[in-house]
Amino acid sequence: MQQVSIKDIARAANVSHPTVSRALSHSPLVKSETAERIRQIAASLGYRPSAIARSLATKKTKTIGVVVTTIADPFIADVVSGIEETANDHGYSVFLANSNANPDREVKVVHSFHERRVDGILVTASRVGALYVPLLSQLKVPIVLINNQHPDEPDEFIYSVMIDNIKASTQVMKHLIGLGHRRIAYIGDQSGFQSDTERFAGYRQALDRAGYPFLPELVVHGDGKPEGGRQAMEQLLALPMPPTAVFCYNDMSALGALRTLYGHGINVPDDISLVGFDDLSIASYTYPLLTTVGQPKQQMGRMAMETMLKLISGVDIKANLKVDGELIIRESTAPPKS
């Protein structure tokens, strides 16, 4: 048995298929009794419209493409969750594709989305904006970036949703300085990512405001993952005068740093305070519980999707949305020892 089409319904109802089409879309053009009768027949036949055929006719697919570096990243997964939810609520379906930060794969994904004629594209945490964005904007389709790592987007078609890194970073530093810390280290990501640059800027700025000296040896770079945090922390502990507090670029780095501290028998927060960034769910289950900056991840996904919906419907909106992070003070920060 094949799929039932509006022609089948038309035959059963003894009308033409345009009438069926209009009846099902509640067009006022068709007599209400006829429409009701048609709808009942449609229901009894288990009719489901073909989104394919509809898309071909209307040139709208009610479909958006989501590019992620990897869905296995808990941060990204949360964002995607927010995207999918709002998309679904508005009758949109999402194509998910992970690029693995692989350029070949990325162009493949763009082509795939193009061929499927998606109505819009969302990109989370793209690390290769430089070559990627122009490729995307060729498609003449709305694009919204989420926490993109490439600073300059000169294109007018590009919109973005980002966390206010500097503000959040400043808050973290205020907290640490308020506790009495003076020797505060920063474990960054690889250089060049916008979020790293901005979080570092907040760090630097807060030091200046407090009138504390900036000590270059207290700034080390990881890779945004636990292993990098581990090594960075080893580096800091090897200093003649280690820091009393460490501000990590993200929770993953903090996790690695924490591991090193365990290994050296250093107590957190009594000996050294530690702060992360992101508030991954893990941060609520480390020992001690991690002080960190909460990003409204799902909400950012929702906002990005809402921005997309507005772009699709042609509403004029702000190009760049900034959202606030929230300092979440748990157990990994305390006043310095002495």
Added chain:
Amino acid sequence: MQQVSIKDIARAANVSHPTVSRALSHSPLVKSETAERIRQIAASLGYRPSAIARSLATKKTKTIGVVVTTIADPFIADVVSGIEETANDHGYSVFLANSNANPDREVKVVHSFHERRVDGILVTASRVGALYVPLLSQLKVPIVLINNQHPDEPDEFIYSVMIDNIKASTQVMKHLIGLGHRRIAYIGDQSGFQSDTERFAGYRQALDRAGYPFLPELVVHGDGKPEGGRQAMEQLLALPMPPTAVFCYNDMSALGALRTLYGHGINVPDDISLVGFDDLSIASYTYPLLTTVGQPKQQMGRMAMETMLKLISGVDIKANLKVDGELIIRESTAPPKS
């Protein structure tokens, strides 16, 4: 400027559009020089075929739907990652939809997938198989379940990929018993889920084989999440004679249990050994590192997708695939104290 179609190419090449269609699909029916010339023109015009129109004509969408309870679950995210990768490698795109274990949402998702005419549907960790599977199988589309929680699937259209829970569970128990433990507790999920039932069966079976008594008070139920593990562990510690080792249904539960142990100042593994299940990435960053059962999550996703591809191409295959877990011994298990 509109999208360029094969008719545009036909005009430019001074041929008919069927010829273009054949040339682009490398049909032997068209003269090779003509075909080459057409392909060059197509490339120069930046032509991208419309998957929509193609799907309408061929009745195949090269699209599969993936239903997850939530993509924010790290286990599921890994599985999806494996699915997406193999799908992409074979020219398929994936629609992602999370149901939030909400029945209303689930039927909505099924309808959406139906209307989009997906070629197949993958479902991970469905908790409502009872009403869900019949709904899905109406669609006459191949379905593959991954670690589904509903034991009986009487339908012939249903295929599945699961971990061999009993085997893995037995391995865990062998490890603990080998270390010298006799009072081993089991923190389960809510009753009724197949994986919980099976892991418990392995637990029970191993005790019997070792000739140790089964003590009902050592079996408590959580909710598969940290909070449930936390409470379950409190319950165990309140016993007049607490266990010397605890086998948790999954890592999330173990995380909660660990938290309780921290709170009571109980040392892991010196005072109590702890084992999880799943090998989430978190398990590599707890303190102490968690002994657990690794599930080949990405690979299970790949296998499920490969099964799907075979089903789509009509190859006859086994209905139920079982994969082995791998006991990963880290730091949270040791011989009992005395």
Added chain:
DNA sequence: GAAGGGGATGCACACGTGTTCAAAAGATTG
């Protein structure tokens, strides 16, 4: 009673691709 108007419906076409079949052109064979 004829003209006009509005409501309800059907016809024809469009969207972009693939496929069957017929036809035209060229090559081969008797």
Added chain:
DNA sequence: CAATCTTTTGAACACGTGTGCATCCCCTTC
């Protein structure tokens, strides 16, 4: 040179839906 076969191409239609336009019918109004 005619007949047949092969190669290459185009015409026509299909997929399922939406929409502009014409048509038909019924009601109102003069």
